[in-house]
Amino acid sequence: MQTTLGTPTASAVIFFLVIVALTLSVTYWAARRTRSTREFYAAGRSISPLQNGLALAGDYMSAASFLGIAGLVALRGYDGMIYATGWLVGWPALMFLIAEPLRNLGKFTFADVVAFRLRQAPVRIASAFGAILTLLFYVLAQMVGAGNLIRLMFGLPYEWAVVSVGVVMLAYVLFGGMLATTWVQIIKAILLLFGVSLLTLLLLWRFQFSPGALYAAVAARYGQAALEPGGLVSDPVDAISLGLALMLGLLGLPHILMRFYTVPDARAARGSVLYATGFIAYFYLIIPLVGFGAAALVGRDLIRSIDPGGNMAAPLLAELVGGTPFLGFVAAVAFATILAVVAGLTLAGASALSHDIFTHAIRNGHATEHEQIRVARAATIVFGAVAVALGIVFKGQNVAFMVGLAFAVACSANFPPLLMSIVWRRFNTAGAVCSIVSGALLSVTLILLSPTVWVDLMHHHSAIFPLRNPAIVSMPVSFLFGIAASLLTREPEAELRFDDEKLRTYLGVGAE
């Protein structure tokens, strides 16, 4: 087939301009409702469960999962589907373990919960360190992905693409705060779900709406092996370690956790997880069909010739079944996806810098609203500029493993102290700091020594650490350090305040 991919077609440009115009007018509307810190960080806690469910889904369904998983299924068949299931299973765990206590105890960031009854400065600084490390790895992967994708789809030079994502995203966050960011996520989630559904319908239409006929076409072209498990789970320990990072890493992603403060109470937080899980489950159920459809109709050779990683499988399929206008729509949606995810990450990064470090660690909780908002906006610009700079510096590097690294750090450095602070009376400041620092350093070090970096990127002969995914080691170590340090020190004040915390955790007494 002939493809117009890589040239800015009229339809792609029009859809793109419509999305940017729509999101910027939402931002203009939101800017007039964003004056206090409560509005800037938490949208005035005015978001409904359905809206927050869509926004959570929007925050989570990145271009990597939309384009990446479709590509993985197209090129590697069933293995891509195994990978897709891992991306969903964190959501029920988030519901069972974290969502409600998080909403009841915190104000703007997950560090509010960890630091609830502990000494503010050390815990805030350590938590912000864990949060920012996670966010930087995540945003770096997004930015490099954005530069490559936009170059592939619109033919725009890499640096221009990265800078334009940075500028538009900064406009959302800087002026519209959490309210604008939430609505950008909602718009993006609806467009993405609509686009993928339409793509699936158009694709299944060619197979008389029978997935069986689609699978038969894939098997006829690439053999039965495309529908069987391949080499992805050859090492069960590594597969379980990846599964742990994907599942429990979600419980430590700062930009996801922050969204729970936008709803009025714990019941609404619960509802938003159910909606989010539903939308994301639906998305991961139909994305493999898109991947199989691309393999059957577009063909693996053409997909690989445009991008060896397979990222263009879904856009190519869109062009084949819906023509250039549909390709333009899908390309614009992919761009909106990147913008929305980067905006969410930037707001979370800014809140760690301003709310945790400035307001609580430096000012000990005493800063005027005006000062806090000013620092929050400055922190937004700092984080956004760093994100753009990282995107440009890492041009041409293989950063796909960075998302995995972000999940590994989140589940090793952020999740253990969060859970222990909620359930364990004896948990204290020393425990929190040791747990965060050990989890963060160990997960990063083990990834550097793993086959992914040590062999694939640095071309050493064999890896020092055998697993590609460190979570199965780094997360238990973080728990162990947290428990040992807590048991070796005493903090009577923290134990005493656990009673207040319990009433707030379970009954919402005194919740913000």
Next chain:
Amino acid sequence: MDAKHRALLDSAEFRQLVSSRWRVSLVLSALLFVLYYGYIILIASNRALLSRRIGEVTTLGIPLGAAVIVGAWLLTAVYVVWANRYYDREAARLRAQAGHD
């Protein structure tokens, strides 16, 4: 902490509410672990089973993968129904006893 809150905290009802909350969420978490890691271990240990054809070409692995996704959502729904029906009512009653709301 005042006497009213102290009494609430020490009451058998509050303790029972907290323990039933964790019992429900830990049972559901255990089911989630069995569902997902069971699937992964099955792929690692018995690839032939997942490769078995259940249709013309469709393998058993395809509906199993979909079942993991749907099952995970159902577990979430079970928790929400339980919490909305039982937990919230009990929590509201205990809050009212202590003079809130």
